[in-house]
Amino acid sequence: MSIRIRFLILIGVLSLLATIGIAFASYQFSLHNAVEEAKSKGHIVFDYLDSSRSYFKTHMRPKVFEIIPQGEFIPELISSFTLTRGVSDEFHKKNPDYVFKQATIDPLHLDNKADQDDLKIIETFKNDPNKTFDEGTITRKGQSYYFFAKPIKINSPNCLRCHGDPATAPPEQIDMYGSDHGYNWKLGDIASAYIVYVPLQQAIAQAKKSAINLVAIGAGAILVMMLILWIFFSMYVIKPITMLEQRATEISLGKNLSEPIATPSNDEIGSLGRSVDRLRISVEKMLHRFKK
Numbered sequence: 680m681s682i683r684i685r686f687l688i689l690i691g692v693l694s695l696l697a698t699i700g701i702a703f704a705s706y707q708f709s710l711h712n713a714v715e716e717a718k719s720k721g722h723i724v725f726d727y728l729d730s731s732r733s734y735f736k737t738h739m740r741p742k743v744f745e746i747i748p749q750g751e752f753i754p755e756l757i758s759s760f761t762l763t764r765g766v767s768d769e770f771h772k773k774n775p776d777y778v779f780k781q782a783t784i785d786p787l788h789l790d791n792k793a794d795q796d797d798l799k800i801i802e803t804f805k806n807d808p809n810k811t812f813d814e815g816t817i818t819r820k821g822q823s824y825y826f827f828a829k830p831i832k833i834n835s836p837n838c839l840r841c842h843g844d845p846a847t848a849p850p851e852q853i854d855m856y857g858s859d860h861g862y863n864w865k866l867g868d869i870a871s872a873y874i875v876y877v878p879l880q881q882a883i884a885q886a887k888k889s890a891i892n893l894v895a896i897g898a899g900a901i902l903v904m905m906l907i908l909w910i911f912f913s914m915y916v917i918k919p920i921t922m923l924e925q926r927a928t929e930i931s932l933g934k935n936l937s938e939p940i941a942t943p944s945n946d947e948i949g950s951l952g953r954s955v956d957r958l959r960i961s962v963e964k965m966l967h968r969f970k971k
């Protein structure tokens with residue numbers, strides 16, 4: 680195999696490996712950034728909903744209780760869970776990829792029903808009662824998400840007024856939600872969790888696309904580089920060496936001894952050329968003397 684081909688294969692393979700390495704690093708880096716971004720978005724969405732709940736509970740609901748007749752049951756005006764469900768429904772319409780849930784094992788309102796993925800998260804809170812939040816990446820219905828979750832604990836006997844025995848629950852509540860789900864919760868139980876799912880799919884697809892583009896651009900650049908190296912090798916290495924090889928063969932045969940060898944370049948090939956030229960002169964002189 681010619682030195683030119685060997686050299687180009689080596690350079691080509693090394694450059695390709697370097698490009699793939701860079702593309703892989705870029706993919707990992709983009710993925711890491713996507714997760715970090717999803718994490719901060721998740722926290723913002725969560726904090727916003729939590730803040731609206733707090734404001735409702737501390738500022739609005741007391742005023743509502745002053746206005747509405749005692750015992751009046753209007754979930755939109757008295758339940759912070761109805762408020763967050765409503766706000767997150769509106770948010771979801773504008774950001775369909777985002778999911779916020781008050782995922783509940785056995786809810787009053789069936790929109791809050793926990794699915795398989797939610798249940799796994801609630802389970803981790805049930806198994807570790809000291810855990811106050813959980814977060815991480817999760818695959819949900821085939822899509823990647825970053826989730827952030829907080830447990831909802833039945834921390835007051837007051838909750839059981841409406842979520843305990845259906846026989847003692849407000850009759851209007853039974854009328855609205857029925858009596859076969861959302862009851863018999865126990866004090867101290869983790870019945871539910873707030874969970875925000877932030878989509879990662881698009882960012883992952885983008886990271887993959889950038890990595891593939893990087894490999895494609897790298898491969899193109901390698902081809903151009905190899906073409907330039909091929910031309911360079913042909914002009915400055917192969918051509919002069921072939922010429923010197925021909926002249927050395929001619930010298931060995933005693934041909935063309937009077938024609939000087941041109942050594943245009945000032946590098947190693949140039950010095951080889953000068954040496955071959957000195958060899959030509961010596962052979963020419965020797966033959967000249969011999970002929971005398």
Ligand code: HEC
Pocket residue numbers: 754757758760761764781783785786787788789791831832833834835837838839840841842852861870871
């Ligand atoms: C006055 C009755 C009442 C009280 C007291 C009450 N809730 Fe509720 N709760 C409701 C109603 C009604 C809903 C359904 C809201 C909706 O329409 O989304 C609800 C919904 C929920 C949900 C969402 C899941 C579901 O069942 O739809 C959770 C979680 C929840 N409540 C927890 C609590 C906790 C914890 C307490 C005590 C701190 C509590 N609730 C006190 C009436 C009540």
